Amino acid sequence: MRGIHFLKQLGTSGKALSGLSLYFTSRSKPVRYCITGLFASGITLYYTAKHQVCHAATLKLDSSKWMSEPLTDLNTLEKNQNDMKCRVEAMIMRIQADVCHALEELEPEGDKFLVDKWHRAEGGGGVTCVLQDGVTFEKAGVNVSVVHGTLPPGAVQQMKSRGKNFKSQTLPFFAAGVSSVIHPRNPMVPTMHFNYRYFEVVDEGGKRIWWFGGGADLTPYYLDEKDAKHFHKTLKGACDKHDKGYYPRFKKWCDEYFFIKHRGMTRGVGGIFFDDIDEPSQDKCFKFVESCGDAIVPAYIPIVQKNKNSGYGYAERQWQLIRRGHYAEFNLIYDRGTKFGLQTPGARYESILMSLPLNAKWEYRHEPKPGSLEAKLTEVLKKPREWV
Amino acid sequence: MRGIHFLKQLGTSGKALSGLSLYFTSRSKPVRYCITGLFASGITLYYTAKHQVCHAATLKLDSSKWMSEPLTDLNTLEKNQNDMKCRVEAMIMRIQADVCHALEELEPEGDKFLVDKWHRAEGGGGVTCVLQDGVTFEKAGVNVSVVHGTLPPGAVQQMKSRGKNFKSQTLPFFAAGVSSVIHPRNPMVPTMHFNYRYFEVVDEGGKRIWWFGGGADLTPYYLDEKDAKHFHKTLKGACDKHDKGYYPRFKKWCDEYFFIKHRGMTRGVGGIFFDDIDEPSQDKCFKFVESCGDAIVPAYIPIVQKNKNSGYGYAERQWQLIRRGHYAEFNLIYDRGTKFGLQTPGARYESILMSLPLNAKWEYRHEPKPGSLEAKLTEVLKKPREWV
Incomplete structure (x- = not known):
């Protein structure tokens, strides 16, 4: 247990020691001291890995x-x-709070998020924030979840299709993320919609594998090209700070992922999407994802402010319901x-299905009139554009 | 081509020669003559199997x-x-027509089904009938489809989970069915909802495998026990005519199949459900399925007639939308x-998604008040009952 003791003494200077993946970028004395302690104690490393005890570095x-x-005490x-x-x-x-407060500020009658903190019998829990039937927002959900335990076969299968290949039918895992649909x-x-998440899985050989994933995408009912450009430009800015190759790659990935196959069209005008991100280092991945999270408010809030008092009628509402x-x-x-969530044992389906709209409509063979604004949007959904 | 010529001369006496599975139960002269013709001509058999030309027996x-x-000319x-x-x-x-006409009779303002006949580039097509925004029916769809071609890997996978095991990634298939949601x-x-269907698949060794599937289930918003009993009793009557073991088996299968796993409750009060039915003979299977199809109008129409003018208010409508x-x-x-349909190449998604309600609602953490009629229904959904 000495290794843990050493770790606890680390303090903030150990910030660059990014957890269990053992990337050491800081060269300050306490970190070096800790490394010695860690490597001198295989048992400690095993212990911390197995029980997911947090390492020390106070901030x-x-x-x-x-x-x-x-979920974890402060x-x-x-x-x-x-x-x-x-x-x-x-x-x-923090991102959950930033987004919720920014949205609440747009509610003229002071509607606030309902906050549900929940615990999962199998390990972990979450904080689900929902603002329903507001003046500005019909249904807005911003959900944090921090769960761990054992992945069942169905969920392992979902992971396999994400490019991970595990032989086991079940796997120990940790998953934390913020996800939101407004x-x-x-x-x-x-x-x-946005979602940023972090995964850790321990494979058959006891090796800990981690990765980040996430994305944000915009689904207009009526296309305002300036809004689409603003949204993409803001996300691109967040990406470019870390890697100029990110935005083009993740923009394309987004168009491919948010694709309604049977309709042959994308869900909206896209944004960014990425998964299985584990390079160049855990710390750099974290900082990239944090930038993306911080880009949500500046990317979206101005679009809401600009349009929330626009006039509309019955026809526009009907189209919105169809698109929902x-x-x-x-x-x-x-x-x-959603699939991964619903297959995780003890999943809180209310939090997973929070993404569904308050109201939706399915008219048989609804098709926008040629030349209409609705048809104009549909064209873009069928042929994704470059916005930046 | 002589075999086909013989087949065309068969006439109605060959009714018991049940197509390509080669069950011969009739012993009338023309049939025997035909059998000789068939077996004397391997090429003919191959030809008819490959091109799915119908065999002769006039009715x-x-x-x-x-x-x-x-879809096939009369x-x-x-x-x-x-x-x-x-x-x-x-x-x-015929069943499609019977159901549509019975429903139309309940429309006081004379609303009629819209009839869409469609063709599938890959083979076959369908007749989709939809009555939308009627006085009695908010959305009613009764769909016939008769399709054939090659099953893609995804759809073969769907079949495998139905107890069929095929080595091939792709398979020649024929599927015909009537499906409806009111x-x-x-x-x-x-x-x-009801759906009755017939499948033929040619396996790797060229062997033709056929089976029937189907079912009918009732989804009340407010529980009327008499209605649930009537529905089940009528379906039981149709089953009992063929095999006394069918109803108990298919009732249980229905409760298991129409189960919303993440909510831990059934879709409604059930009915019957069966799949992979290929015993005791193709003819008997057909007659059983036909009886089930004919039971739809007497099972459902009296329930609509009885309740369609009942009083209700905003709260009841909201609960209906939540349940939708x-x-x-x-x-x-x-x-x-739905999965099988959407994975079939060239699938007409409008017909598949016809089952979705005109309007639906998702309220975060909606729960019926304890002791309410809504809660009473939910209890039954969580613990399926025996109705007959």
Whole structure:
């Protein structure tokens, strides 16, 4: 147990020691000391890996605006900011709060998010925030989940299709993420989704494998090219800070992923999507994902502000409901996150299905009139464009 | 080509020669003559199998009330009523018409089904009948499809999970069926679904495998025990005529199949469900399925008649919309028919998704008040009952 003791003494200077993947980029004395301690104690490493005890590295976290207490107690989170699990949890709690507060500010009658903190019998839990039937937002959900345990065969299968190949039918795992779908009331305001997540899996040989995934995409009901450009440009800015190759790659991936196959069209005008990100280092991956998370408010809020008081009538509402039906189809038929979620034992389905719209409509053979604004949007969905 | 010529001369006496599976139960002269002709001509057998040409056995079909011309021309259908493919097509065209006309009679303002006959580039087509936004029915769809071609890997996979095991990635297939979902407007009238289908697949060794499947189930928004009993009793009557063991087995199968796993509850109060039925003979299977099809009108129509003018208010409508959300979840996440359909190349998604309600609602964490009628229904959904 001496290794853990050493780790606890690390303090903030160990911030660059990014958790269990053992990337050591900092060269400060305490870190070197710790490395010695770690490597001198195989048992400790095994212990911490097996029981997912957070490593020590204290960082004062400002949790005053978070929507709830975190899943892991704040003290543990603060003391273990060099463990990626703790670092991610703090980050997603903060992003959840930033987004929720920014959305609440757009509610003229003071509607607030309902906050549900839940625990999962099998390990972990989440904080689900939902604002329903607001003036600006018909249904907005921003969900944090931090879960661990054993993945069942169905969920392992979902992972396999993500390019991971595991021989086992079941696997120990840790998953933490923030995910959100915002369905505004006014059809002139697009729906927006984002999700950033971190995974750890221990394979058959006891090797810990980690990766990040995530993305954000915009689903307008009526196309405003300036809005689409603004959204993409903001996400591109977040990507470019880390790797100029990210945006083009992840923009394309987004168009491919958010594709409603049976309709032959994308869910919306896209954004970015990535999965299985584990390079160049855990720390750099974290910082990239954090930038993407921080880009949500500047990418989306101005679009809501600009359009939320636009005029609309019965026809526009009907089109919005039809398109929300398409949205539900994507989420229930194709979305891997939804499938993965519903296959995880003890999954809280209310949080997973929070992404579904408050209202949706399926008219048989509904087709927009040629030349209409609805048809114009459909054309773009069938042939994704470059926006930046 | 002589074999085909012989077959064409068969006439109605060959009715018991049930198509390509080569069950010969009739012993009349022309049939024996034909058998000789068939076996004397391996090439003919190959030809008919490969091109799915219907075999000869003339039966005058009354198509005057059918919703459209059949997919196969009427003359061919009439002349080949000993081919199960033709026999099934005539049966499903008739059942479609019977159900549609019975529903139309309940529309006080004379709303009629819209009839869409469609063709599939890869082979076959269908007749989709939809009545939308009627006074009695908010959305009612009754769909016939008769398709053939090659099954893609995804669809073969769907079949494998149905207890069929094929080594091939792709398989030649024929599928014909009638499927229907009726969503009434009044929340006191249950939604009803039925589907009867016939499959033929040619395996790796050239062996033709056939089976029937189907079922019918009732989804009330408010539980009327008498209605549930009537529905089950009528279906039981249809089953009992053929095998006393069918109803108990297929009732249980229905509760298991129409189960919304993540909610831990059935879709409704059930009915019957069966798949992979290929015993005791093709003819007996057909007759059983036909009885089930004929039971739809007497099982459902009296329930609609009884409740369609019941009073209801905003709260009941809201509950209906919430439950329609659950219905959409089942169809999009779990239903094998929907999955199979969407994975079939050239699938007409409008016909497949016709089952979705006109309107649905997803409220976060909606739960019926304890002791309410809504809660009473939910209890039954969580613990299926015996109704007969």
